[in-house]
Amino acid sequence: MSDDADVIVVGAGLAGLVATYELVRAGRKVLVVDQENEANLGGQAFWSLGGLFFVNSPEQRRMGIKDSYDLALADWMGSAAFDREREDHWPRQWAKAYVNFAAGEKRSYLYGLGLKVTATVGWAERGAGTAGGHGNSVPRFHLTWGTGPEVVRVFREPVLAAAARGLVTFKYRHRVDDLIVEGGAAVGVRGSVLVPSSEPRGAASSREPAGEFELRAQAVVVTSGGIGGDHDLVRKNWPVERMGPAPRSMVTGVPAYVDGRMLGITEEAGGSIVNRDRMWHYTEGLKNWDPIWPGHGIRIIPGPSSLWLDATGRRLPAPLFPGHDTLGTLKHIVGTGHDYTWFVLTRSIVEKEFALSGSEQNPDITGKDLKLVLSRVRKGAPGPVQAFLDHGEDFVIRRSLRDLVDGMNGISPGPKLELDQVEREILARDREIDNGYSKDFQVMSMRNARAYWPDRITRVAKPHRLLDPAHGPLIAVRLHVLTRKTLGGLETTLDSQVVRPDGTPFDGLYAAGEVAGFGGGGVHGYNALEGTFLGGCIFSGRAAGRALARRLA
Numbered sequence: 228m229s230d231d232a233d234v235i236v237v238g239a240g241l242a243g244l245v246a247t248y249e250l251v252r253a254g255r256k257v258l259v260v261d262q263e264n265e266a267n268l269g270g271q272a273f274w275s276l277g278g279l280f281f282v283n284s285p286e287q288r289r290m291g292i293k294d295s296y297d298l299a300l301a302d303w304m305g306s307a308a309f310d311r312e313r314e315d316h317w318p319r320q321w322a323k324a325y326v327n328f329a330a331g332e333k334r335s336y337l338y339g340l341g342l343k344v345t346a347t348v349g350w351a352e353r354g355a356g357t358a359g360g361h362g363n364s365v366p367r368f369h370l371t372w373g374t375g376p377e378v379v380r381v382f383r384e385p386v387l388a389a390a391a392r393g394l395v396t397f398k399y400r401h402r403v404d405d406l407i408v409e410g411g412a413a414v415g416v417r418g419s420v421l422v423p424s425s426e427p428r429g430a431a432s433s434r435e436p437a438g439e440f441e442l443r444a445q446a447v448v449v450t451s452g453g454i455g456g457d458h459d460l461v462r463k464n465w466p467v468e469r470m471g472p473a474p475r476s477m478v479t480g481v482p483a484y485v486d487g488r489m490l491g492i493t494e495e496a497g498g499s500i501v502n503r504d505r506m507w508h509y510t511e512g513l514k515n516w517d518p519i520w521p522g523h524g525i526r527i528i529p530g531p532s533s534l535w536l537d538a539t540g541r542r543l544p545a546p547l548f549p550g551h552d553t554l555g556t557l558k559h560i561v562g563t564g565h566d567y568t569w570f571v572l573t574r575s576i577v578e579k580e581f582a583l584s585g586s587e588q589n590p591d592i593t594g595k596d597l598k599l600v601l602s603r604v605r606k607g608a609p610g611p612v613q614a615f616l617d618h619g620e621d622f623v624i625r626r627s628l629r630d631l632v633d634g635m636n637g638i639s640p641g642p643k644l645e646l647d648q649v650e651r652e653i654l655a656r657d658r659e660i661d662n663g664y665s666k667d668f669q670v671m672s673m674r675n676a677r678a679y680w681p682d683r684i685t686r687v688a689k690p691h692r693l694l695d696p697a698h699g700p701l702i703a704v705r706l707h708v709l710t711r712k713t714l715g716g717l718e719t720t721l722d723s724q725v726v727r728p729d730g731t732p733f734d735g736l737y738a739a740g741e742v743a744g745f746g747g748g749g750v751h752g753y754n755a756l757e758g759t760f761l762g763g764c765i766f767s768g769r770a771a772g773r774a775l776a777r778r779l780a
Contacts, residue, residue, distance in 0.1 A: 235257075236448045240451075241269060241761065260442065263484050283295055315749070340385075345592070348368060366679065406447060421435065453712060453741040461508075465506075473561070480525075498727065498733055500716060507754075510709075528581075540645060549570070570703065716749065717742055738767075
């Protein structure tokens with residue numbers, strides 16, 4: 228097959244696959260260009276937990292959850308806190324369109340492709356403590372049955388079938404260095420052919436060039452992802468005035484190829500980047516004991532019961548509790564002058580409440596093994612969690628508090644913790660456990676979480692004293708800032724067409740997924756509600772593919 232195509236898609240991740248899927252449905256010929264090898268088809272989405280944001284779904288209704296478009300939009304807008312007249316013009320419109328998609332066609336669209344979700348609905352980002360502010364008022368996190376690889380599969384398979392029919396050509400190890408613009412329109416790409424690579428999925432690969440290439444088409448769709456794999460770029464864009472200084476030390480939640488190169492290349496060609504200071508990084512990162520990419524970090528998805536201490540042993544203030552307000556917590560942490568914090572908990576809490584983000588950390592759900600999934604309700608930590616307890620350098624397990632603090636000081640990169648300070652925080656928290664009511668906001672949150680029966684059964688430990696030996700041993704976990712998502716990006720219309728700095732559409736140039744802030748240059752605003760990143764790739768890739776299918780008709 229020759230290289231001529233109707234559309235060039237730069238990036239073989241989820242957004243690129245979705246755009247390609249929509250184009251080949253309309254009979255268009257697509258050329259997919261990616262700097263990695265074939266093993267990385269599906270990109271970053273493959274490694275995800277596969278969470279999807281649905282509104283008023285059958286799963287929610289079966290759980291007794293009352294959700295609606297209006298409630299979800301209020302939560303989204305309260306979290307996004309859009310406040311920029313120029314840069315938030317398109318993100319505001321994308322937000323309304325995406326919530327409408329999540330409350331309507333999204334589920335049937337994905338189910339029609341064969342994707343299913345698990346029966347229970349998770350409650351992520353529970354919020355900053357006010358009804359009109361950040362956070363999900365109700366559980367909306369629908370876990371894909373098969374996690375990220377399944378989300379990728381339902382688009383990969385029809386795209387590969389189209390490739391067998393001659394409609395799609397893949398150009399792996401082709402790194403785009405320039406967009407070709409003629410007469411004000413994007414008409415192709417040029418760059419370097421990299422040396423062959425046999426590295427496994429996610430592993431860093433060589434950037435040594437072996438040749439050059441130039442490819443042309445009627446339009447170009449940029450779907451190359453964000454900046455989370457490049458710490459220098461993260462720090463360059465870090466919102467110092469709003470969030471404080473960038474952390475000196477971070478772990479990396481995405482493969483090295485998430486390097487942000489196409490953002491600069493597209494901007495140089497004339498595309499508009501907006502909200503580049505908005506980003507989403509987690510505060511519960513672990514150093515992976517079995518890393519795949521450089522600096523590989525894994526996020527704990529915690530239940531609400533762990534006691535969260537800063538580097539000096541002081542409890543984080545309300546409402547900065549596990550699972551509540553990611554960026555509010557991040558701002559507080561960097562404001563302490565230290566890049567790490569501590570969870571203090573018990574064996575009972577780790578067995579019930581600890582989950583790890585990532586498809587490879589959840590082999591039961593990724594492998595669709597129902598018997599193995601049901602084993603989660605039995606006593607004992609899930610296998611991947613136990614592996615971190617056994618091998619992870621961030622874990623300390625001891626029978627007494629004195630020994631625990633000694634162990635924490637043994638791995639502390641900063642100030643030494645004082646036993647008296649840690650003990651005061653634990654005893655104050657433990658005193659609030661004896662009654663069914665409390666003045667402690669975290670204890671209130673724990674009881675609120677257990678009022679949601681799926682959480683009570685599978686996710687939230689029965690409240691107990693941390694110093695109760697019946698629930699021991701004690702566990703401390705050192706937590707790192709973990710890089711993840713770019714919330715700003717290329718400014719796009721609702722058709723995913725890139726906009727120039729003067730607000731006019733860029734002819735022939737489209738962008739989708741994280742490189743476009745998941746739509747419009749920042750559909751999330753300042754905060755994400757979780758389960759919205761994969762959905763943003765799907766929605767914006769779908770918009771790009773359908774718009775070009777119409778335009779090229």
